[in-house]
Amino acid sequence: MPRVLIVDDEEHIRTLYKLELEDDGYEVFTEYSGLDLSAKVARTSPDVVVLDIKMVDGSGLDALQELRDKYYDLPVILCSAYGSFKEDIKSFAADYYVVKSSDLTELKKRIGEALESHIPNS
Amino acid sequence: MFDWIIENPDNVTEADIIVGIPSRNEADTIAFPTQQASLGLTRYFPDKKAVIVNCDNFSTDGTKEAFFSAPCQVPRIYLSTPEGVLGKGNNFRNLFRLICDLNAEAVVVVDADLESITPKWIKNLGEPIFGDYGYVTPIYLRHKYDGTITNNIAYPMSRALYGRRVRQPIGGDFGFSGELAKFYLEHDSWSEATAHFGIDIWMTTLAMYFRKPITQAFLGRPKIHRAKDPASSLGPMFREVVGTLFSLQSTLFDFWKDVHRSKPTAIFGFGLGESEEPPPVSVNTTALFSKLHDGYENFSDLWREAMTEETFSKLEEVLAADEKRFELPPVLWAHILFDMSVAYRDRLTNTDNLMESLAPLYFGRTLSFVKSTMEMGLGQAEEYIDEQCQCFEREKPYLLKRWG
Structure with missing residues (x-):
């Protein structure tokens, strides 16, 4: 069962994503903060991380930068209410960027694509 | 050496x-x-x-x-x-x-x-x-x-x-x-x-x-x-x-x-201060359009041989438009490049000739890119480029099928 870590400071978003993704067969973990994200990833060993950008205690983009140093190939999907962060070069380090919506079709599609991506050894 | x-x-x-x-x-x-x-x-x-x-x-x-x-x-x-x-x-x-x-x-x-x-x-x-x-x-x-x-x-x-x-x-x-x-x-x-x-x-x-x-x-x-x-x-x-x-x-x-x-x-590497706007680059769109059509005059036989029937037929449809209505969409561009890479592998013609024949098609795609992004800022143009890349990824099965 693929494991998804949701990082979002809004409780209702975490609850919505958890319920919907569990219905789709994912094992879901939630965190309310992106601080010390590497440790949270080490603890939960997710196959994909869904990361909010604008959180009360810091930026998801900065958390992503820190995460990439340790988890080079871990799929990360940025999920934000704001489309404008897509133009920030830091967002290039994410697998996908999804604008938040109560309809999770796009997010679920991107999670599936991120899990499918594969580069073999040479 | x-x-x-x-x-x-x-x-x-x-x-x-x-x-x-x-x-x-x-x-x-x-x-x-x-x-x-x-x-x-x-x-x-x-x-x-x-x-x-x-x-x-x-x-x-x-x-x-x-x-x-x-x-x-x-x-x-x-x-x-x-x-x-x-x-x-x-x-x-x-x-x-x-x-x-x-x-x-x-x-x-x-x-x-x-x-x-x-x-x-x-x-x-x-x-x-x-x-x-x-x-x-x-x-x-x-x-x-x-x-x-x-x-x-x-x-x-x-x-x-x-x-x-x-x-x-x-x-x-x-x-x-x-x-x-x-x-x-x-x-x-x-x-x-x-x-x-x-x-x-x-x-x-x-x-x-x-x-x-x-x-x-x-x-x-x-x-x-x-x-x-x-x-x-x-x-x-x-x-x-x-x-x-x-x-x-x-x-x-x-x-x-x-x-x-x-x-x-x-x-x-961040913290380099305010990013600067890049200097403008001018593009002569009429010259691009003209070079594409010159290419058709010179290389249509080779293109027909290198491309699948469907790809070549779509290209001819695109070529029928005037400059104002011209568009060479990303899917067609991906198929053209994939077909040409197969032609390169199969040595359909010598490398110089194949590259010379691909250049006008590249001019056509560049023209289409310029027209599509003309009103866009840098960020929007970047999104457009990303969408084109995703299109190439989606169309990869076409290349794998052609590669055989």
Whole structure:
């Protein structure tokens, strides 16, 4: 069962994503903060991380930068209410960027694509 | 393998970090990147043994003298191919040999015609190599019409084939490890095109193939160099970049056939202050349209043979439109490039002729890109390029089917 870590400071978003993704067969973990994200990833060993950008205690983009140093190939999907962060070069380090919506079709599609991506050894 | 010409006035025998500046008749520009490289090395790598190397193509305009007379606080080495041996790739081959001889851990390479380089470029391209990374490519702000070979061929093709999103695979300014230089020196895929302008895509592709951790260094300032209108100056660069891309595609099939979708590449280096707007690049759209139609006059038989019936038929539909209504959509462009790569593998015609026939189609795609992004800012144009790349990834099964 693929494991998804949701990082979002809004409780209702975490609850919505958890319920919907569990219905789709994912094992879901939630965190309310992106601080010390590497440790949270080490603890939960997710196959994909869904990361909010604008959180009360810091930026998801900065958390992503820190995460990439340790988890080079871990799929990360940025999920934000704001489309404008897509133009920030830091967002290039994410697998996908999804604008938040109560309809999770796009997010679920991107999670599936991120899990499918594969580069073999040479 | 040719001999090199070397001048090593400081008797450098070992180095931790090398900055390489490839050149051919760059006497009027090379002093500035040399000076900036020196400042970068002394400021950010004070404890490392450093050397700046001008890897030259036997320039006759005084490049060597300009290099040695530039203000510089670190040792310098001048390296050249013998008279008559040209090509940026041959300069790099000399550099790879020197890297191995000096047992360098990290290498930074910057273009000799750079006007916007700062000492921090050396830091951001070199520092990741002393960490966990094996290869560093640049991220700089470029005008949406600067780098059309990158935007419409090198980036979408390398991303779809090898699965790594490297935004500037032929940026010209790189960092790489000494270990990777050894791999480059020993790899058997070297070709005539690689020896010239194909070297950048060759190095990036092999770094992806060897699964070296790659990061993209944010350089803040735009790349200001001799940007050119794609309609007026294609030159040998197109033939050599695309030729190398197609050649590696054949060599590395067993690798890329199993690549699904793509993965992002880490970004390194922020805090460079406010980013500057890149200088404008003008494009002559009428010339692009005209060159596409000239290409149809000259190469339609070859195109018909190289492309599937469906692709060629769609291309003819596109060609029936006037300039105002003209559009060559990303899906059709992906199919054209995929078909041409198969024609390259099958040696449908000689390489020069195939590349000459592809150039007008590239002009057509460039025209369509310019029209589609005309009203867009840099960010929106970037999204458009990303969507084109995703289209190439989605259409990869078409290529796999054609490859057989």
